[in-house]
Amino acid sequence: MDLELDGLTVTASGRRLIADIDAHVRSGQLVGLVGPNGSGKSSTLRCVFRTLTPNRGTVRLGGEDVAGMSLRDSARMIAALTQESQPEFDFTAAEVVTMGRAPHKSTFARHDDEDRRIRARALSEVGCEHLAERDFRTLSGGERQRVLIARALAQQPQVLVLDEPTNHLDIRHQLDVLALVHRLGLTTVTALHDLNMAASWCDRVHVLDRGRIVAAGPPREVLTPEIVREVFGVRAHVVDHPGTGAPQLLFEPSRPAA
Numbered sequence: 293m294d295l296e297l298d299g300l301t302v303t304a305s306g307r308r309l310i311a312d313i314d315a316h317v318r319s320g321q322l323v324g325l326v327g328p329n330g331s332g333k334s335s336t337l338r339c340v341f342r343t344l345t346p347n348r349g350t351v352r353l354g355g356e357d358v359a360g361m362s363l364r365d366s367a368r369m370i371a372a373l374t375q376e377s378q379p380e381f382d383f384t385a386a387e388v389v390t391m392g393r394a395p396h397k398s399t400f401a402r403h404d405d406e407d408r409r410i411r412a413r414a415l416s417e418v419g420c421e422h423l424a425e426r427d428f429r430t431l432s433g434g435e436r437q438r439v440l441i442a443r444a445l446a447q448q449p450q451v452l453v454l455d456e457p458t459n460h461l462d463i464r465h466q467l468d469v470l471a472l473v474h475r476l477g478l479t480t481v482t483a484l485h486d487l488n489m490a491a492s493w494c495d496r497v498h499v500l501d502r503g504r505i506v507a508a509g510p511p512r513e514v515l516t517p518e519i520v521r522e523v524f525g526v527r528a529h530v531v532d533h534p535g536t537g538a539p540q541l542l543f544e545p546s547r548p549a550a
């Protein structure tokens with residue numbers, strides 16, 4: 293299912309958070325949003341999963357404007373992993389994953405065997421079966437992140453919206469999560485801080501700076517030393533990964549002037 297963002301503009305508290313954001317994520321593509329802190333990545337994603345309403349512009353799913361859909365209908369298609377997705381109550385990890393089934397159930401429906409199978413598979417995909425009965429609040433940051441990814445999978449979405457899915461994860465789990473997202477083959481848009489992870493896994497990368505997209509395209513065309521310097525103010529070199537051939541950035545540490 294294609295996801296199209298067309299001219300998204302958001303103003304809040306008298307400030308323009310994002311302006312004229314265009315992005316076309318084709319069915320099955322993995323598209324990364326990168327950019328400095330405060331450049332508008334989360335605001336863009338929030339428009340997609342509808343916790344923020346754009347002042348201008350549209351989000352289309354399979355050609356249909358989401359503004360005309362009920363929240364339940366769009367939640368059947370879009371699963372989100374956000375910075376704010378942490379439940380506060382004493383749910384077990386399994387119960388948190390079960391919440392992913394909500395958009396597919398009517399208000400009074402009980403969870404059935406199929407829901408339990410979907411939950412077990414989602415927990416197993418992120419390697420968290422052993423955490424099923426643990427109180428979610430007692431999990432480490434990385435364990436929580438993986439359980440929340442399982443919740444998104446239990447939603448059986450066609451589109452995944454991920455805000456920093458590798459946050460809190462050790463390197464092995466960062467690679468596992470991005471490999472899983474890639475393997476799922478869903479239409480996915482994800483904010484990522486790690487430019488080398490974006491270069492390795494994304495089909496296309498959009499670079500945001502001060503609320504606008506300043507570059508978009510395949511990682512090799514977009515993650516160049518010029519753009520990294522202009523947007524992040526950091527000097528970088530590009531090398532080819534000896535194993536995968538993906539472009540990788542080597543950053544020059546900034547040293548205080550002598």
Ligand SMILES: Nc1ncnc2c1ncn2[C@@H]1O[C@H](COP(=O)(O)OP(=O)(O)OP(=O)(O)O)[C@@H](O)[C@H]1O
Pocket residue numbers: 304305307309327328329330331332333334335336
């Ligand atoms: N509701 C709001 N009211 C006013 N300003 C806001 C609001 N939400 C976000 N902002 C501001 O908009 C800008 C973009 O924020 P956003 O969270 O989208 O950036 P980001 O690229 O995801 O940042 P980070 O990498 O730090 O997570 C920031 O300067 C932020 O302070």
